[in-house]
Amino acid sequence: MQDTDRDLLPEGLGDRLPDQARVAQHVRRVGHDVLAGHGYARVEPPLLEFEKSLASRMAGVQMRRMFRFVDPSSLRLLALRSDITAQVARMAATSLSGAARPLRLSYSGPVTTIKGDGLDPSRERLQVGAELIGTDTVAAAAEIVELAIEALSAAGATGISVDFTLPDLVDTLSDGPLPLAPGYRIEQVREMLDAKNAGGLVDVGGEGYLPLLYAVGPFESAIAQLEAFAAQGALDSRIAGLREIAARIGAKARITLDPSERHGFEYQSWFGFTIYAEGISGSLGRGGTYRILGQAGEEPEAATGFSLYPDPLIEALAVSSPEPDKLFLPLGHDPQLAAQQRAVGWITVAALSENDDARALGCSHRLEGGEAVRL
Numbered sequence: 001m002q003d004t005d006r007d008l009l010p011e012g013l014g015d016r017l018p019d020q021a022r023v024a025q026h027v028r029r030v031g032h033d034v035l036a037g038h039g040y041a042r043v044e045p046p047l048l049e050f051e052k053s054l055a056s057r058m059a060g061v062q063m064r065r066m067f068r069f070v071d072p073s074s075l076r077l078l079a080l081r082s083d084i085t086a087q088v089a090r091m092a093a094t095s096l097s098g099a100a101r102p103l104r105l106s107y108s109g110p111v112t113t114i115k116g117d118g119l120d121p122s123r124e125r126l127q128v129g130a131e132l133i134g135t136d137t138v139a140a141a142a143e144i145v146e147l148a149i150e151a152l153s154a155a156g157a158t159g160i161s162v163d164f165t166l167p168d169l170v171d172t173l174s175d176g177p178l179p180l181a182p183g184y185r186i187e188q189v190r191e192m193l194d195a196k197n198a199g200g201l202v203d204v205g206g207e208g209y210l211p212l213l214y215a216v217g218p219f220e221s222a223i224a225q226l227e228a229f230a231a232q233g234a235l236d237s238r239i240a241g242l243r244e245i246a247a248r249i250g251a252k253a254r255i256t257l258d259p260s261e262r263h264g265f266e267y268q269s270w271f272g273f274t275i276y277a278e279g280i281s282g283s284l285g286r287g288g289t290y291r292i293l294g295q296a297g298e299e300p301e302a303a304t305g306f307s308l309y310p311d312p313l314i315e316a317l318a319v320s321s322p323e324p325d326k327l328f329l330p331l332g333h334d335p336q337l338a339a340q341q342r343a344v345g346w347i348t349v350a351a352l353s354e355n356d357d358a359r360a361l362g363c364s365h366r367l368e369g370g371e372a373v374r375l
């Protein structure tokens with residue numbers, strides 16, 4: 001019987017071929033250059049760790065999205081990381097608990113989930129991000145949003161837009177000025193807000209929340225709507241915070257507001273954002289403020305951060321960016337001359353036999369008498 005499955009990859013997993021791998025490496029490198037330039041020190045957590053440590057640092061992390069299995073060696077449950085932020089939080093709370101705050105850390109690497117997200121079937125994605133630990137102020141949030149924009153534009157994204165949200169908005173309102181009548185559940189109100197279902201919202205007792213459905217769209221008009229709705233003051237500091245962050249971003253990105261958007265915000269607190277670029281369908285990243293839980297009895301630590309998921313950008317750039325020039329080194333070339341060419345930036349491809357064809361091997365130039373001559 002023929003084994004037709006032998007070389008298939010599981011659904012949602014794929015190879016990066018040379019063009020994609022080259023662009024992915026570039027995106028990762030320029031991303032890290034930007035983050036390092038702003039004082040974010042790179043850390044490299046492992047691909048997998050004990051399930052418990054990935055799940056226990058932030059309220060809301062969903063274990064059921066992660067690949068999990070028993071470690072044959074410790075017989076304990078391990079999980080493949082689905083979000084490096086949780087690992088950075090663990091480091092901040094343990095090995096780096098004594099480091100000065102605010103602590104600026106950056107990271108990148110693959111993350112996996114059992115199921116793709118919405119329309120995107122991928123189960124492995126590159127994550128590149130930064131966490132600012134010890135603070136979740138407006139100043140911290142503004143630094144993080146600006147950094148996400150800068151890293152993404154350095155990577156080659158254009159026409160960047162940022163959608164702000166207030167992840168804990170419904171909790172704040174239901175605990176304060178907009179309590180639900182007995183018999184109604186806040187979870188249902190959230191679901192109707194997610195579905196942007198006005199009729200449903202009224203049916204589940206969330207009539208008071210209706211204005212949130214309309215405080216959506218370009219930042220200035222949407223925030224004015226939110227302001228009008230929140231006249232009783234419960235949202236004053238949040239609204240002022242959003243305005244300040246928007247002012248810091250200025251013309252660097254188009255800003256929109258969707259105050260009750262929750263998709264993908266598992267653990268973010270008062271502030272969240274999603275980032276997009278022109279010509280790329282779906283979002284390229286997300287971030288916001290959150291709390292890192294410590295040992296029992298310890299106060300949680302405030303933090304702010306972002307994660308980019310640049311795969312769709314990598315795909316687009318791989319199609320449009322030309323291969324770099326390459327210098328063919330014919331048989332019998334002087335290795336010293338070749339080394340000099342590499343030292344000034346050339347990529348060289350050395351012939352191994354008379355049959356090697358410079359053009360077919362993607363070379364643009366050929367080394368002749370110490371000179372790079374265009375083919």
Ligand SMILES: N[C@@H](Cc1c[nH]c[nH+]1)C(=O)O
Pocket residue numbers: 083084085129130131264265268286287288289290304305306307
């Ligand atoms: N890790 C989060 C984004 C984030 C980073 N820091 C805070 N929030 C995500 O991927 O959705």
